[in-house]
Amino acid sequence: MKTRLFIIFALLAFVGSSANAQWFDLANNKNRLTIGFQLGQAGVGTEYSGFGFGGSVSAFGIYLDALVSGPQHQNDNHVNSTRYMDDEAFTINLGYQIPVLPWLRIAPIIGYCQTNYGYTDMSTVNVHVTEGSTRGSIYHDYYPQKRFHEFNYGGGIFIQPFKYVEIYGVGTVRAIYGGISLSMGPDASKDK
Numbered sequence: 001m002k003t004r005l006f007i008i009f010a011l012l013a014f015v016g017s018s019a020n021a022q023w024f025d026l027a028n029n030k031n032r033l034t035i036g037f038q039l040g041q042a043g044v045g046t047e048y049s050g051f052g053f054g055g056s057v058s059a060f061g062i063y064l065d066a067l068v069s070g071p072q073h074q075n076d077n078h079v080n081s082t083r084y085m086d087d088e089a090f091t092i093n094l095g096y097q098i099p100v101l102p103w104l105r106i107a108p109i110i111g112y113c114q115t116n117y118g119y120t121d122m123s124t125v126n127v128h129v130t131e132g133s134t135r136g137s138i139y140h141d142y143y144p145q146k147r148f149h150e151f152n153y154g155g156g157i158f159i160q161p162f163k164y165v166e167i168y169g170v171g172t173v174r175a176i177y178g179g180i181s182l183s184m185g186p187d188a189s190k191d192k
Contacts, residue, residue, distance in 0.1 A: 028099040029061030033184045034166055040177020042069040043089030043115040046148065050089055056168075056179060063095040063107050063156070065170070067177055071120050071142040079123065079138075086120040086142060089113065091152055091175045103160045111152040113174035118144035150174055 036056040043049030052069030071086040093111030100106055120142045129136035154172030158181075161167065166181040 028102060029097065032058070032060060034058045034181040035184055036065075036166070036168070036179045036181030038065065038067065038168075038170075038177045038179025040067060040170075040175060040179075042067045042091045042175045042177075043087075043113065044172075044174055044176055046089075046115050046174070047087075049115070050087060052089065052177075054177070054179075056181060058097060058181070061097045061099075063097050063109070064093070066090070066092045067175055071118075081123050083119045083121055085117075087115065087117045088142070088144070089115045089174075091172070093152060093154075093170070093172065093175075095156060097158060105158040105160075107156040107158065107170075109152075109154050109156055109170060109172060111172065113150045113152040113172075115148045115150075115174075116144040117146040117148075118142060 034057070038054050038056055040052065040054075041049055042052045050069035050072060052067050054065060054067035056063065056065035058064070067090070069089040071088050072084075091111060091113040093109045095107040095109035097105040097107045120140050124141040127136045127138055150173075152172045152174045154170065154175075156168055156170035158166055158168040160183075164183045166183065167178070168181065169178040170176070
């Protein structure tokens with residue numbers, strides 16, 4: 001593990017020195033705004049984890065995200081008298097992006113994770129119809145039985161390979177996910 005960290009640090013030092021970049025320049029966070037979409041797994045490390053989606057926003061270096069994993073059988077089109085054991089997970093995190101180089105940021109992250117365990121009743125039928133549409137979708141009722149609340153912490157790495165695009169990955173104790181963000185602030189119109 002120490003060898004890998006040393007190699008990563010040496011690579012970053014080489015890239016940073018060859019690009020004549022200024023390290024840890026917090027002024028790079030000024031006028032910075034990104035909005036993103038992410039996919040990953042919420043509730044990692046528990047038996048009630050699942051694949052989910054979410055979003056993120058960062059402004060002036062402050063990073064906020066949420067990731068939701070819903071009950072797997074809730075939107076099943078089958079109707080019967082079965083009760084499926086089901087679960088859901090939710091996580092929300094807050095961090096601060098530290099600019100290592102103009103195109104590379106790291107962020108320590110803290111947050112909250114909630115996992116629920118229960119069942120989906122396939123005999124209940126609810127219909128959701130969007131306004132102005134003649135088609136609808138059905139969903140079943142989900143009844144949580146147990147709920148767990150946990151502190152979440154970890155870190156993220158954010159890479160900006162193009163002027164308006166940022167790719168990121170976040171790993172915490174209770175979630176692992178990645179996403180893509182678009183730069184929306186006045187900083188996006190400047191040449192890098």
